[in-house]
Amino acid sequence: MTESSLPPPGAPLKHYVSSAPFDAMSIEAMTAQQERVYQASQLQLMWWKFKRHKLALWSGIFLICLYSMILVCEFLAPYNLHTRNVDHIYEPPQRIRLFDHGQFVGPFVYGRQMTLDIENLRRVYRDNPSDVQPLRFFCRGDAYRFWGLIEGNLHLVCPAENGNLFLLGTDRLGRDVLSRIIYGARISLTIGLIGIAFSFVLGIVIGGLAGYKGGVFDLIVQRIIEVLQSIPSIPLWMALAAIMPVTWSPIFIYFGITLILGLLDWTGLARAVRSKLLALREEDYVLAAQLMGAKTSRIIGKHLIPGFMSHLIATATISVPGMILGETALSFLGLGLRPPITSWGILLTEARSVSTIAFYPWLLFPMIPVILVILAFNFLGDGLRDAADPYR
Structure with a gap:
């Protein structure tokens, strides 16, 4: 293909049909739909694929409404x-x-x-x-x-x-x-977001360094992860929550529970990031970046992490409801948040006894938003994973 046969810069491809001979292929006229897809950005392609997943779309709208509600719950x-x-x-x-x-x-x-x-x-x-x-x-x-x-x-x-x-x-x-369910949504929904942000930083940094560097550091990280994952979650939550001083203010208790949930949730993500980087670090573009003098943080953050972003998105949306359940379980057992802070877990403490549930079943209503939020996050995670996967 000669330089004179190329289309001028910015010219629409659908109006360009070359009359020059080609050895193996020729440019054919493109329809408007094909040109729209060809010129779309990666975010546009993800959005178009995500809109086809109706259940994920409605789950996202539902979660947006809930998180908007906590801004004006009063x-x-x-x-x-x-x-x-x-x-x-x-x-x-x-x-x-x-x-x-x-x-x-x-x-x-x-x-x-x-x-x-x-x-x-x-x-x-x-x-x-x-x-x-x-x-x-x-x-x-x-x-x-x-x-x-x-x-x-x-x-x-x-x-x-x-x-x-x-x-x-x-x-x-x-x-x-x-009214108490509406107020409790502010705590139960935000504790998942703050906790997942903390665990993601730990998981990506520690897992990324272990997978990219390898060696002794990788060996130590894997042993730490195995020890943490071998301990049952609920007894460990209870032990860590019980050591928090009773004299702490409710806001310190809130951030303490968030820190505990984040510290215990990073292990699964770190192991997944490590396994992905072990495979991707052998690619040619990683070697090219190293030869150009790129730093380790840039190679991991700019070249390796985006390669499996779909997996990270799915992990995030699945981990958030896990943290909500963790806070609910701790508060229900009396080891989590404490009054005057109100969360869905604290509201469920009113329905501990069977006799209370038999006479006053409406005290179990705080369980309904917990179930709906967990299902919505799972459906949203499925849709985002499929939309971000470049091989689908």
């Missing part, structure tokens, strides 16, 4: 986190209605009448159809401090004046379960 929650309604202890969930005796009223709930069941020693609540309590939206309600800084009392939805709204029931202190 506004979304009907009640303040610590508001107690002593006259409504263990009240079951209320049902939102639109029609009262065939007439459209709008969103409302019926008031409740409470009686004591002496035989079973429990409170019994019954709807009072004569007490219609319309819901209020964008209303003034319980006072709060937005992110602990700004005073406010604006809520998305509030009960009627002199009414009550318990869509998911109340606990043993008369606190609204829905």
Whole structure:
């Protein structure tokens, strides 16, 4: 192919058809769709493949909504986190209605009448159809401090004046379960992100150096990983969480639990990174980078790590729900976060006994967002892995 037969710089390929003879191949006219794919960046190609995975796409949208919700949980929650309604202890969930005796009223709930069941020693609540309590939206309600800084009392939805709204029931202190789930999402969702960021730094750095350097350093790292992985996770979590001083403030406890989860989760990623680098370090482009004088950190970060980014993405999205489960388990056992901090694990401590679950099953509702978040992260990880895999 001669220089005169080449297309001018920037000319669309679909308008260029060479009339010069070729030895083995010729340039054919490209359709608009082919040219669009040919000129797309790597991120565009990943996005197009990711959109085909509908379950992963909707899981990503669901997680984005949840993480956006934790920014304004004070506004979304009907009640303040610590508001107690002593006259409504263990009240079951209320049902939102639109029609009262065939007439459209709008969103409302019926008031409740409470009686004591002496035989079973429990409170019994019954709807009072004569007490219609319309819901209020964008209303003034319980006072709060937005992110602990700004005073406010604006809520998305509030009960009627002199009414009550318990869509998911109340606990043993008369606190609204829905409001506490919304507040608990801020802790349970962020602890996974902070923990995975910490474990990824350790896993990529330690595993990358072990796979690229080899030798004695690799041998020591592998023995440390084997020792850590041979210890059962939950007893190790419990032992590390139990040594944290009781006098620590809730914020120190939060970062302590995050540090523990990150320290114990890096081993699997480090081993995966090591095995990948052991294979990739023999490639010609790595030798070329070494001959050009590139530093070890640049070779690992710029040339080797991007080669298996799809595996790292899948590992990250799978590790986040594992950390959420770890925090939930520790808090449920009483060794994790402590009040006044509220997380989904702390909320589940209300449902420890079988008798409590039998009488008040709505105390298990905090388990539902845990399950949904874990499934969403797994589906999202599958979609991102397939989209980032250059061989698919």
